[in-house]
């Protein structure tokens with residue numbers, strides 16, 4: 001069973017709404033503008049839904065229009081307000097700005113800027129700051145409202161659930177001529193909004209946030225508030241919004257409004273508060289240090305926004321998704337772009353909290369049993385993180401770290417080279433962005449850190465190496481005298497299981513820049529080269545010459561930064577970017593090099609038909625799961641074929657697995673998969689660039705492949 005906890009993005013259509021929509025499609029299918037009986041029936045249905053909406057929203061006068069959704073409602077409001085301001089500007093009133101809450105849905109500032117330009121008003125568009133509690137700064141608003149033509153403030157925020165102080169805003173703007181829009185999208189069905197109790201001029205709503213289908217919404221316009229139609233044509237909706245009405249959507253919305261009115265389907269606020277408390281308690285049990293990003297007192301009972309120290313939103317999203325729990329890393333549109341939340345930024349939250357933030361939102365129709373199952377899954381997520389050794393409090397059966405692990409944050413890479421047998425490890429190039437994660441891993445694994453090495457010197461007290469050393473318990477760090485690169489002064493190499501780490505200096509004074517070589521039982525495995533080959537820095541000819549002297553053209557080089565997601569490179573590949581390397585790389589190696597940018601996404605992805613053919617034609621194809629261990633133990637791989645061999649290849653371990661994949665598995669098709677298809681595409685691309693001829697990614701990830709079966 002899926003636990004859908006992303007109700008602020010959208011909701012499923014409730015059976016009552018579906019039935020009403022189906023009836024409108026099959027029985028009451030008339031066009032409400034037709035004058036025959038079918039048309040009259042449809043019109044009657046439409047008007048009865050409008051009457052219900054007026055009662056539910058406390059909008060007994062003014063206009064209440066059916067629109068396609070809140071984005072259309074917002075456009076209509078802004079076009080209406082700005083058109084009236086344009087006409088007013090010819091008078092003497094000193095309107096010079098348009099104000100919107102800094103945490104408004106993007107539709108608001110985007111529409112303000114768009115129509116401001118289109119209409120040529122050139123007013124200043126300014127964000128009303130919010131405090132740490134997410135609520136509008138009313139003093140600021142007071143200072144600026146006299147010059148404002150329009151003020152836009154949402155009733156409740158979609159990312160945090162923060163409820164705006166609408167009476168306070170009403171008081172603050174009372175003496176100005178500014179028009180006032182309140183985006184009521186997230187309030188519908190969760191807060192009792194009585195529009196006419198406040199001097200609200202406009203209020204858009206959206207059906208799909210409350211169990212109606214997508215494509216239906218409402219727009220309230222106060223009596224006498226300026227209005228300009230956005231869509232003109234056949235004169236429907238009193239010529240205020242033309243276009244044949246979406247009767248299935250209207251009928252479905254009617255069923256939802258009726259449920260609100262009759263208090264039958266949706267739970268009351270105390271019940272929703274109790275559900276939220278249950279979920280919050282489960283989150284506290286699952287993730288000891290969880291931080292809730294807004295106060296319960298000022299937020300919707302159905303929204304929780306939280307962060308877990310040392311665990312990024314992407315990790316949490318993957319984890320929850322593997323457990324069948326759908327949450328979001330911000331607003332639905334923001335989440336797709338994977339940008340930090342502008343809402344949390346506006347609230348001034350610390351960077352780590354923003355980077356780790358997750359929104360969990362349920363709907364007012366969710367049941368107690370659903371919430372209980374959600375709590376069970378949340379606990380399973382915490383347990384899985386601990387068992388994977390990523391989180392403190394690891395259980396006895398925690399996954400033991402072994403070999404090379406790569407951590408990445410915004411392109412910066414840190415490596416841990418570990419040996420499960422002796423419970424020892426070496427950290428290479430700790431990065432400031434990753435110290436919290438490194439500390440969590442090392443503490444939860446309880447490995448002894450034999451050395452914290454860097455490829456360039458770090459002698460300041462607040463360097464990542466120093467922070468890491470200070471954060472580790474003294475018994476977890478091997479005590480010896482080290483140089484400025486963290487290397488034990490009396491050691492020529494460091495043994496880690498059956499591997500040896502040695503170093504090569506790239507500069508003459510031997511203390512400024514070096515690389516680390518890892519030698520295994522089968523010879524040279526890889527070199528950790530820091531930023532020697534970073535495309536943005538320009539390595540000296542001397543350093544490159546040193547590299548060519550110490551390494552083979554095809555030795556795997558693991559970089560200190562990996563903005564393109566290449567995982568590894570070789571001197572042969574790099575000779576394209578660094579012409580001076582060419583003379584050291586034999587021509588026959590250069591010919592095999594494949595430019596990563598030249599590998600198209602299409603050429604890496606398998607759809608059902610190509611996957612079927614590949615598996616049929618190559619009985620030795622290998623299915624590699626690049627999801628992390630904490631995801632793998634929560635959900636099974638796609639059911640591709642009974643006889644395909646499976647291999648766990650978490651992306652964090654993949655750099656260390658490359659030597660084996662490129663030698664032992666060089667002739668076998670490698671089919672990577674992950675949750676969404678992004679990480680598997682990265683893996684397949686990296687393998688192809690490194691010369692593997694048959695590396696593939698399952699397009700769309702587990703989300704799509706669990707629906708297909710390959711034949």
Ligand code: PLP
Pocket residue numbers: 008009068069070071072105107154156157158183185186205206207217332
């Ligand atoms: N306003 C808020 C607060 C929202 O949450 C959303 C949807 O995410 C919108 C506006 C846009 O609504 P619609 O999807 O109906 O265009």
